[in-house]
Amino acid sequence: MTFAYQEQLAAGSAGEDVRHATWLLVDDGTVVLTAAGQSHLLRAGDAALIGAQVRHRLATHDGATLTRADLRAVAVGYPLANPLVVRDFVGRHGGVAELLRRCPLAGPCRPSALFASGYASLLGAAMTASWLEDTGRGTDGPAPALDPAVGQVMNALIADPGRAWSVETMAESVHLSRSALGERFRRSLGQSPSEALRDVRMRAARHLLTGSDRPVEQVAYAVGYGSGAAFSRAFTAAHGIGPQAWREDPSAARDADRREAHGSDDRTDRTEEQHPADAVLVEHRAS
Structure with missing residues (x-):
């Protein structure tokens, strides 16, 4: 948030x-x-x-x-x-x-x-x-465990984000088909593997933009994009505001959110343009 x-x-x-x-x-x-x-x-x-x-x-x-x-x-x-x-x-x-x-x-x-x-x-x-x-589930006791395959993939993304991840390589790492892994991700996290990867990288981008003085081009490579232009397109699609504008005034995102509410959202997943990422921080709860 x-x-x-x-x-x-x-x-x-x-x-x-x-x-x-x-x-x-x-x-x-x-x-x-x-x-x-x-x-x-x-x-x-x-x-x-x-x-x-x-x-x-x-x-x-x-x-x-x-x-x-x-x-x-x-x-x-x-x-x-x-x-x-x-x-x-x-x-x-x-x-x-x-x-x-x-x-x-x-x-x-x-x-x-x-x-x-x-x-x-x-x-x-x-x-x-x-x-x-x-829903009557109660709050006592530990949280239900993630699907083991989903948990293993997420741990692998966190442990080795520099790898050129794709849905296929994620699935191969847990000996599943692409479709089987996708179904497990949707049941456990409510999103696809590529959406989870995108969210991890976008959160890493927000962390670097607000917590470091790296140039945007370096941030792009650090979070898995092959160019500053590809990163800027993906970041703007996800947040309604470009990475440099975000860095200069993160609170301006609220205005971008208002603008987004008056237009269409035709965001596309650009994982094919992504480059292996550096290590990033990922929260395993709401963030």
């Missing part, structure tokens, strides 16, 4: 279909979230997490105020619903909600990237715990 901001939806707003990772909290009013062929009426205090794989839209009849963030699930130990709706999030996790309200990432206190990571962990834990409780 790199930004959070408050947004006003005008009365009668119908919204447009978009596809990007979103966490939202309804501060006031009511909102209809349409995603994955279903509609969810969200009232003040409700929250929702929508993964980047699902197109969604927001509409309101009388107007609403939202807190929004680009919370992304990099890898999770639970097969969470997408979208994931939590009723009365404020009543159940008032401290987390108040933290974002009092010190939003784009607000006057302007917390650092380290705080943003902490916010993401809190939100991810709160959303996951509520979902487990609501």
Whole structure:
């Protein structure tokens, strides 16, 4: 997660279909979230997490105020619903909600990237715990283990990201076919192997852009792209803003998110343009 901001939806707003990772909290009013062929009426205090794989839209009849963030699930130990709706999030996790309200990432206190990571962990834990409780799974005991093959591939990506990974080489590393590995990834993580690789590399890019002074061209090679141009295209498609603009002002991504909400999302996976990556940091929970 790199930004959070408050947004006003005008009365009668119908919204447009978009596809990007979103966490939202309804501060006031009511909102209809349409995603994955279903509609969810969200009232003040409700929250929702929508993964980047699902197109969604927001509409309101009388107007609403939202807190929004680009919370992304990099890898999770639970097969969470997408979208994931939590009723009365404020009543159940008032401290987390108040933290974002009092010190939003784009607000006057302007917390650092380290705080943003902490916010993401809190939100991810709160959303996951509520979902487990609501579905009767409970929160006691260890999280269910990932599919062994998925876990092995993810560990391999983390241990040797410099390798020229493709779906085929990932599948070969665990003695599975491409289609079998893809099905296991979708069941365990809700995304394909190439999407997981892309998310790992994009998170690494965000980490390097905000935490180092490497030139963008070097960042491109470090996270697995063969050229600065290929990296810039992929980064812009994933974030709605170029890597240099992100580095200069990460909070500007919230404005890119607003622009993205008014246009189409025809992102394509460009893994064929990627170059072996340097070692990167990967969180195994919501980030």
